[in-house]
Amino acid sequence: xxxxxxxxxxxxxxxxxxxxxxxxxxxxxxxxxxxxxxxxxxxxxxxxxxxxxxxxxxxxxxxxxxxxxxxxxxxxxxxxxxxxxxxxxxxxxxxxxxxxxxxxxxxxxxxxxxxxxxxxxxxxxxxxxxxxxxxxxxxxxxxxxxxxxxxxxxxxxxxxxxxxxxxxxxxxxxxxxxxxxxxxxxxxxxxxxxxxxxxxxxxxxxxxxxxxxxxxxxxxxxxxxxxxxxxxxxxxxxxxxxxxxxxxxxxxxxxxxxxxxxxxxxxxxxxxxxxxxxxxxxxxxxxxxxxxxxxxxxxxxxxxxxxxxxxxxxxxxxxxxxxxxxxxxxxxxxxxxxxxxxxxxxxxxxxxxxxxxxxxxxxxxxxxxxxxxxxxxxxxxxxxxxxxxxxxxxxxxxxxxxxxxxxxxxxxxxxxxxxxxxxxxxxxxxxxxxxxxxxxxxxxxxxxxxxxxxxxxxxxxxxxxxxxxxxxxxxxxxxxxxxxxxxxxxxxxxxxxxxxxxxxxx
Amino acid sequence: xxxxxxxxxxxxxxxxxxxxxxxxxxxxxxxxxxxxxxxxxxxxxxxxxxxxxxxxxxxxxxxxxxxxxxxxxxxxxxxxxxxxxxxxxxxxxxxxxxxxxxxxxxxxxxxxxxxxxxxxxxxxxxxxxxxxxxxxxxxxxxxxxxxxxxxxxxxxxxxxxxxxxxxxxxxxxxxxxxxxxxxxxxxxxxxxxxxxxxxxxxxxxxxxxxxxxxxxxxxxxxxxxxxxxxxxxxxxxxxxxxxxxxxxxxxxxxxxxxxxxxxxxxxxxxxxxxxxxxxxxxxxxxxxxxxxxxxxxxxxxxxxxxxxxxxxxxxxxxxxxxxxxxxxxxxxxxxxxxxxxxxxxxxxxxxxxxxxxxxxxxxxxxxxxxxxxxxxxxxxxxxxxxxxxxxxxxxxxxxxxxxxxxxxxxxxxxxxxxxxxxxxxxxxxxxxxxxxxxxxxxxxxxxxxxxxxxxxxxxxxxxxxxxxxxxxxx
Numbered sequence: 001x002x003x004x005x006x007x008x009x010x011x012x013x014x015x016x017x018x019x020x021x022x023x024x025x026x027x028x029x030x031x032x033x034x035x036x037x038x039x040x041x042x043x044x045x046x047x048x049x050x051x052x053x054x055x056x057x058x059x060x061x062x063x064x065x066x067x068x069x070x071x072x073x074x075x076x077x078x079x080x081x082x083x084x085x086x087x088x089x090x091x092x093x094x095x096x097x098x099x100x101x102x103x104x105x106x107x108x109x110x111x112x113x114x115x116x117x118x119x120x121x122x123x124x125x126x127x128x129x130x131x132x133x134x135x136x137x138x139x140x141x142x143x144x145x146x147x148x149x150x151x152x153x154x155x156x157x158x159x160x161x162x163x164x165x166x167x168x169x170x171x172x173x174x175x176x177x178x179x180x181x182x183x184x185x186x187x188x189x190x191x192x193x194x195x196x197x198x199x200x201x202x203x204x205x206x207x208x209x210x211x212x213x214x215x216x217x218x219x220x221x222x223x224x225x226x227x228x229x230x231x232x233x234x235x236x237x238x239x240x241x242x243x244x245x246x247x248x249x250x251x252x253x254x255x256x257x258x259x260x261x262x263x264x265x266x267x268x269x270x271x272x273x274x275x276x277x278x279x280x281x282x283x284x285x286x287x288x289x290x291x292x293x294x295x296x297x298x299x300x301x302x303x304x305x306x307x308x309x310x311x312x313x314x315x316x317x318x319x320x321x322x323x324x325x326x327x328x329x330x331x332x333x334x335x336x337x338x339x340x341x342x343x344x345x346x347x348x349x350x351x352x353x354x355x356x357x358x359x360x361x362x363x364x365x366x367x368x369x370x371x372x373x374x375x376x377x378x379x380x381x382x383x384x385x386x387x388x389x390x391x392x393x394x395x396x397x398x399x400x401x402x403x404x405x406x407x408x409x410x411x412x413x414x415x416x417x418x419x420x421x422x423x424x425x426x427x428x429x430x431x432x433x434x435x436x437x438x439x440x441x442x443x444x445x446x447x448x449x450x451x452x453x454x455x456x457x458x459x460x461x462x463x464x465x466x467x468x469x470x471x472x473x474x475x476x477x478x479x480x481x482x483x484x485x486x487x488x489x490x491x492x493x494x495x496x497x498x499x500x501x502x503x504x505x506x
Numbered sequence: 507x508x509x510x511x512x513x514x515x516x517x518x519x520x521x522x523x524x525x526x527x528x529x530x531x532x533x534x535x536x537x538x539x540x541x542x543x544x545x546x547x548x549x550x551x552x553x554x555x556x557x558x559x560x561x562x563x564x565x566x567x568x569x570x571x572x573x574x575x576x577x578x579x580x581x582x583x584x585x586x587x588x589x590x591x592x593x594x595x596x597x598x599x600x601x602x603x604x605x606x607x608x609x610x611x612x613x614x615x616x617x618x619x620x621x622x623x624x625x626x627x628x629x630x631x632x633x634x635x636x637x638x639x640x641x642x643x644x645x646x647x648x649x650x651x652x653x654x655x656x657x658x659x660x661x662x663x664x665x666x667x668x669x670x671x672x673x674x675x676x677x678x679x680x681x682x683x684x685x686x687x688x689x690x691x692x693x694x695x696x697x698x699x700x701x702x703x704x705x706x707x708x709x710x711x712x713x714x715x716x717x718x719x720x721x722x723x724x725x726x727x728x729x730x731x732x733x734x735x736x737x738x739x740x741x742x743x744x745x746x747x748x749x750x751x752x753x754x755x756x757x758x759x760x761x762x763x764x765x766x767x768x769x770x771x772x773x774x775x776x777x778x779x780x781x782x783x784x785x786x787x788x789x790x791x792x793x794x795x796x797x798x799x800x801x802x803x804x805x806x807x808x809x810x811x812x813x814x815x816x817x818x819x820x821x822x823x824x825x826x827x828x829x830x831x832x833x834x835x836x837x838x839x840x841x842x843x844x845x846x847x848x849x850x851x852x853x854x855x856x857x858x859x860x861x862x863x864x865x866x867x868x869x870x871x872x873x874x875x876x877x878x879x880x881x882x883x884x885x886x887x888x889x890x891x892x893x894x895x896x897x898x899x900x901x902x903x904x905x906x907x908x909x910x911x912x913x914x915x916x917x918x919x920x921x922x923x924x925x926x927x928x929x930x931x932x933x934x935x936x937x938x939x940x941x942x943x944x945x946x947x948x949x950x951x952x953x954x955x956x957x958x959x960x961x962x963x964x965x966x967x968x969x970x971x972x973x974x975x976x977x978x979x980x
Contacts, residue, residue, distance in 0.1 A: 069967055070967050072823070072971065072974045134895070141885055148925060148928075152933045159933075160929060164925060167925065168922055171917075171918045175911075175914035175915055178914045179911045179914060182907070183902070185899070214907075218911075
C-alpha cells in the first residue's frame with residue numbers, strides 16, 4: 001500500500017477508535033497514539049523521500065499513485081508528493097501532535113472534540129498529497145467544515161458569530177475556487193484530447209492568455225481567502241480569538257497554509273502567464289496585509305487577537321513572496337509557511353496554557369509571569385523571538401530569504417513594496433517586545449497569579465516539540481532548503497517562460 | 507393484435523396496479539381492529555416491487571409510441587421507487603396514530619396512484635400521455651395534502667394545491683395546444699421534426715415552461731409551495747418536495763431535450779434566468795424561516811434552481827447529473843424530513859428554535875439531520891457535494907461560468923441557513939430540550955437507508971456510471 005494513502009487512513013482509523021472508546025482517558029490516549037503514528041509516518045515519508053531522490057529518481061512527484069474514480073468525468077484518485085508537500089505534511093504532523101497534547105484537558109463533549117479535530121487534520125493531510133484538483137477541493141472542504149463545530153461548540157467569547165463568519169467566508173472562497181477549477185478542467189484538453197483534473201497534466205497545456213486572465217483571480221482569491229489576503233482577512237482574527245487552543249494552533253499553523261500552498265500549486269503553476277501579468281495587484285494587496293496586520297497588532301490587548309493579527313501580517317508575507325516570483329522568494333515563501341506554522345502554533349498553545357491558569361487573556365491584567373511559570377514563559381519568549389526574526393530561530397531564516405529575494409527586483413514598484421514590507425519587521429519588534437516585557441517581566445499584577453503552577457508533562461511535550469522544530473530550522477535551515485529547493489524547479493521554469501513579458505509593467 | 511408479451515415494457519406500472527388491488531382487498535377483508543397490518547403489508551409489497559424494478563427491463567414502445575420504456579426511463583422509475591419506499595417507512599409511525607386509523611389504506615392507494623401517474627409521465631412518448639400522467643400524479647396528492655382534514659391548515663393546503671394544479675395544468679395545456687396547432691402532432695418524435703421557429707411555437711414553449719414551473723416550484727411560480735408544505739402532513743410534504751418534484755424534473759428535461767431541441771437557444775436563456783431567480787429567491791426566503799417545514803420548502807425551491815443548471819448542460823452529462831442529483835436529493839431530503847417527522851411524532855414540535863440542545867438528548871437524530879443538511883449544502887464527504895459539483899460541471903461545459911459563480915455563491919448562502927439548524931441542535935443552550943425518545947423501527951430503517959445513501963451514492967462511482975451509461979442510450 002502507498003505510504004501516502006496511509007496518511008489518510010490513519011486519521012480515519014483513529015476517528016473510529018475514538019468513537020468506540022469508553023472512558024475519557026481512553027479517548028485522548030487513542031487520539032495521541034493515532035497522531036503519534038501519523039507524525040511517525042510523516043517522518044518516515046521524509047526519509048524515504050530523501051532516499052528516493054538520492055537513488056536518482058528525477059520524477060516531479062514521488063510515491064505517485066493514480067486510481068480512476070469517476071470514469072466519464074476523468075476524475076482520479078491521484079496522490080503524489082514533492083519536497084514541498086513533504087515539508088507541509090511534516091509541519092501538519094508536528095502541529096497536530098502538539099495540538100492533541102495541548103487539548104489534553106478538554107472536558108466538555110471530549111469525544112466529539114477529538115473527532116472533529118482529527119477530521120480537520122485528515123482534510124489537511126489529504127489536501128497536501130492530492131494531485132487531482134477534484135480530490136484536492138474535496139479535502140479542502142473537509143478541512144474547513146469541522147471548524148464550525150470546533151469554534152461554535154468549544155470556543156469562547158462571541159463564538160457563534162466567529163464560527164459562522166469564518167465558515168461562510170472560507171466557503172465563499174471555495175465557491176470562487178469551484179468556478180476556477182471548472183474553468184481549468186474545461187480548458188485542459190491536452191495532447192490526448194481528454195479533459196482532466198490532474199495537475200501534472202494541466203501543467204503541460206498552454207491555456208490561452210485571455211482564459212488564464214479570467215480564471216486566475218477566481219483561484220488565487222479563492223485560496224487567498226484562506227491565506228487571509230487583504231481584504232478577505234476579517235474572519236481570521238475573530239476566528240482565532242474565539243477558537244479553543246488546539247484549533248487556533250491547527251488553524252493558524254496549518255489550515256491557513258492551505259491557502260498559500262494552493263495559490264502556487266494551482267493558481268501560479270497552472271496559470272503562469274496570468275500570474276505574471278496580474279502579480280502587481282496581489283503584491284499591493286499582500287503589502288497591505290503585511291503592514292496593516294502589523295499595525296493592527298499594536299492596538300490589541302487580547303493575547304489571541306495580538307497573535308491573530310500578527311498571523312495576518314506573516315501570512316501576508318507568504319503571498320507577497322509568492323508574487324515576487326523568483327527562485328529565492330519562492331524558497332522563502334515555503335520556509336515562511338513552515339516557520340510561521342510552527343511559531344504561531346507555539347504561540348497559540350502557550351496563550352491557551354496561560355489562559356487556562358489565569359483565566360484572562362488581557363495583557364493589562366497580567367504581568368511578571370516569568371517568576372511564576374518559568375517553563376511557559378521561556379517558551380513564550382522563544383515564540384516571540386521567532387516572530388520578530390531573531391537569528392537562530394526559524395523566523396529569521398524565512399524572512400531573510402524572502403527579503404533577499406524581493407530586493408533582486410530593480411524596478412521602483414517592487415522596491416517600494418519590498419521596503420514597506422521590510423518595515424513590518426520593526427513593527428513586529430515593537431509589539432513582540434512590548435508584549436513579552438509586560439507579560440513576563442515586571443511586577444505581578446494579580447496576586448492570585450503568584451500561586452499558579454508551571455507546565456504539566458503533556459504541556460511540556462507539546463511546547464518542547466514545537467520549540468525543537470523551530471530551533472532546528474533556525475540552526476540547520478539547509479535540510480529544509482534541500483527538501484524543497486529541487487521541487488521548486490518545475491514551477492519556477494513554468495513561471496519563467498512568461499516572466500520577461502511583464503517585468504516592466506510600471 | 508397484442509399478446510401478453512407486448513405488455514412487458516410496462517412492468518413497473520402493471521405491478522403497481524396489482525399492488526393497489528391487493529391493498530384494496532386488504533382494506534375489504536381485514537377487520538377494523540387489525541387495520542394497521544395494512545401498513546406492514548403495503549410496505550413489504552412495495553419493497554418487492556422496488557426490487558423487481560431493478561431486474562433487467564424489456565425495452566420497447568407501446569400504443570404506437572405513446573408509451574416508451576428504455577433503460578434510462580426505468581432507472582428514473584427505480585430512483586422514484588426508492589424514494590417512495592423511504593416515505594412509506596417514515597410514515598408508518600404517523601399512520602398508526604389513533605386519528606388516522608380509519609384511513610390507512612386511502613393513504614397508500616392515493617400515494618401509489620400518483621406514483622403510477624409519474625411512471626406514465628416519465629414513460630410518455632407524446633403529450634397526451636404526459637398530460638394524463640401529470641394529472642394522475644397531481645390530483646390524488648391534493649386529497650393527501652388535506653389528509654388531516656380536521657386541521658384547518660391541512661384543508662387549506664389541499665384546496666390551495668388543487669387550485670394551483672388546475673391553473674398550472676391549464677397553462678400547460680394551452681402551451682401544448684399551440685404546439686399541436688403548429689406542428690400537427692402530439693408525438694414527441696413528430697413534433698421535434700416539424701419544428702419551425704414560429705412565434706406561436708415559442709409562445710407554446712413559454713407556456714410549457716411556465717406550466718412545468720408550477721410543478722417544480724420555480725420562482726416566480728413558487729408561491730403555493732411554502733403554504734402547502736406547511737399545511738400538509740409531513741410525509742406528504744416529503745413526498746411532494748422530493749418525489750413529485752423529481753418526476754416533474756425528469757419529464758421536463760426529457761421533453762426539453764427531445765422535443766424542443768430546435769428551440770435550444772430559447773429555452774436555454776429562459777432557464778438561465780429562471781435558475782438565477784429561483785436559487786436566489788429560494789435562498790433569501792429560507793433564511794427567514796423558523797418552521798422546519800417551511801424552511802425545507804424554501805430550501806427545496808433553491809435546490810430546484812440548482813437542478814436547472816444540470817438541465818442547461820443539455821447533453822448526456824447534463825441528463826446524467828440531473829438524474830444523479832435527484833437520487834441524492836431524494837435520500838438527502840428524505841433524511842431531513844425523516845428526522846423532522848420523528849421529532850414531530852414524538853413531541854409535536856416543528857420549530858427550529860425548539861430544536862435547541864437536541865444533540866444532548868437525541869444525538870443520533872441530530873447526527874442524521876446534520877449529515878442530511880450538509881449533503882443539501884453540498885459539503886463533502888457526503889453525497890450532496892458530488893451531486894452539486896456535477897451539476898456545476900455540466901453547466902460549465904457550456905461555458906456558463908457566470909451562472910456557476912452565481913450558483914456557488916448561492917450555495918454559500920444556503921450553507922448559512924443550514925448551519926442555523928445545526929447551530930440550534932449543537933450549540934444553542936436550552937433548559938428544556940426535547941426529551942429523549944425512541945423512533946419506531948420502520949422510520950429508523952428509513953433513516954438508515956437515507957444515511958447509507960448519503961454516504962454510498964457519492965463515493966460509489968458505479969452508480970453514477972450506470973446512470974451515465976443509460977443516459978447516453980436515451
